[in-house]
Amino acid sequence: MSSPQAFFDIQPQLATPIYRQVVEQVQRLVAGGQLGPGDELPSVRAVAERHAINPMTVSKAYSLLEAEGLLERRRGVGMVVAARAQPAAAGSDLLALLEPAIQALARQTRQLGIPPDQAVEALARALQSDEQDRP
């Protein structure tokens, strides 16, 4: 059965459509390893019921992920994570996942009036320290 972690965090007031939030979350969970190949996802009805959203939205998200190849439909079980290798592979895919965060950083930099190269420096510093903290 799906673990509680697989229940998504839906925030309708964000600027992203709900289906896209679901898609991105599933992508992040798979990329991060929390969802492995063969893991079941909660059913469309369950997600819609839990978050009081339209089931069509959820099934749209699942269909998109199925088209991407991230999920596959299994008879009698529902949607499961496709059996493909850990998606550390395509760098462009992962970069696409970072896109919203990068956009947000860029927007805040503009709003605060910080010169861009200072922001880039700060980002590099943050990444370095993060690297050092990792085992």
Added chain:
Amino acid sequence: MNALANAALDTAPPPNDQLVATRLLPACVSALMLLPTGLALDSSDVMGLATALLWAQALLLAFGAALLAAAAHERLGPWESRAAPAAGRERVRARLTRELVRLGAIGLSGPLAFAGVLDWQIGELRTLPGVAALLCASLCGGLVLSLGWRGRTPRLLVLPALLLLASLARPTVIEAVSRGDFWLSLTVLGCAGLLWCSLLSPRTLTVCAPPWPQPQPLAWGRRAWARRWRTAPYRSGTGKFLGSDSAPHWQMALVPLWFQSVSRSEWLHWGQAYDHIYAIAGYGLWLMLMGIFAGASLIAPTLHWRHRLAPGSPTAARWARRLVFGSMLMYGGIFGLSLALTVAGEADSARIVASGLGDVLLASSFAAWQRGRRGAVKEGLWILAGLSLGGAGVLALLTGLGVTPQRGPVWLAVQLALIVPFTWAAVRAWSRQDLNAVAGKP
């Protein structure tokens, strides 16, 4: 299971005032008309009273049919506002038909039995078809008027129905019809039957025209004093005050019509003796009817929450006084006026009016008292029983003791002696009401 549910009849209980108007009252009149037959009295003795009763029954049937049609119109509202399938309208139509048939059966049984006995005694079939025609015509007339007013039948039919019912105000018409031509009666019956079939066919009760506004007698004038008085709300069994509908207003308008026939039969003339069982029972019924109407048409200053919060709003005692005296004044005024107009020019018209007023005020004060008693489980029953049994009982007692009760100054004095304590009790009872509960939800 749904098939079963579909077949289930719509048996939700009707409201109390509808029950009274469509079952109790016609049943009482029918029973009264059965009395002479049951007691093997000679029918010709009681012809005058029987005519009055027949006339009353015709009016009751018309009024009852109108009430039932109004209730059907209300029940259709939720279905139409939901764009429901035709099954909704079908249910309402079926229920209306059932209730009209029940009303007709109750209302026609007594008079037809009486007329049948009369014809059997005469040996000629003359009164029976006439009575049947009259009552059926008035039933259909009331139905058509009510449906047409609300836009559910072609408006063409409203005027003839109105004329028909207005003609009932002349008792001579009653007498003429009830002894009338056999074939004329049959023709009228046939027309009534046709009208019935067309009114209650499956296609009926669709909206033909926008409904006309409901007349509100007290709010007609633009004067502030008229607008601020409302009919006192009904109280349901749960003790909550609910809104009243416009039926009482119609009841108020009907009753003055009764006087036309009543005055002819010397009911209110001084010197009229009430020692005959028919007369005693009739008096009980008469008081009861007036009490019911008076109890249903209590008026009081409005208790809208805006008025209650505004400076100068009345205390409970002051409001109670206004309710009781206002209602008695209005009710007595309407009755007295119509009675005076009816008997104007006759010999002892003043005495007749006095007798009528005595009866009306007695019934009105008693009804106001009963409706004010907090904790009275069914105040309607008290009104019915108290007035009918009390009135008839007193007369029966007096007759049994050898005294012939007669209309006259003594009679009036006794009534006055009863009116005063009843009024005082009514004011006291209403002033103890919690105005918040009376006003209902703000």
Added chain:
Amino acid sequence: MTLAIEARQLTLHIPDGRWSVARRYALGPIDLQIPEGAVVGLVGRNGAGKSTLMRCLLGLATPDEGEARLLGEPSLALTDAVRERLGYAAQTPDLFPRLNGREHLDEMAAVYANVDLPSAVTLAARLDLPLGKRADALSLGDQQKLAVVMALAHDPDLLLLDEPVASLDPISRRDFMRALFALRRKAAPRTVLVSSHLLSDLERVVSHVLFLRDGKVQLFIEWDEAMEYLRCVPARLPDPLSLHWSAAQGGRALVDSRHCPEAAGEPGLSMEDLLEVLNT
């Protein structure tokens, strides 16, 4: 793709003497095509004509020009077959005053063929609605709940709701949104047209959104599309290429970022922001 609701040049004239402002039509002309399975949020200010539009679509009001069709049939001549598949809850709950909730559901069961009483009773329990009290003894919020339960009782294919949750508390609103989809017994998705002022609730469930202003359709768009691509850019002067220009806040224009790529960086708009832009 079949159309659940269709309106062609639907127009309603203002009765004389009602409004003094120069507005010739109460409604319209409106052209609308709502596909089956869409959940449409009808959004607009008070007096924009939302209730009037719904009544015209249902055939409860006769339009002066144009026509409306529901499930393929003209609204003014709906057959019983379509009425069985239709559910409507108006702003004022039109109930039988002397019947209690259970009796109301029994009435629905007697008139509509498809009523499933147990699920209706369950829904009433979820919404915390007492079914034993007479309708005129219920509070307004409870009356609205009962009206909504009755509208859902026969599992309609087309559901029109006019401010169904205005008097409900937040938990009941959530439960109501869930019930909209959870109580679907048939396989085909239900078409819903909901008008509400509680836009945060609508944002969760709608697939399309219809903005109405002064009786005219300003925008009818898929909500996902709106969220992704509609952006507000500052614009001093009205731009003919924009969807809408608002004079507030120094001038803003509503643009589609697919046509104006420079707008892609702007923050996204919630339904309330969009409503505000479109109405100023």
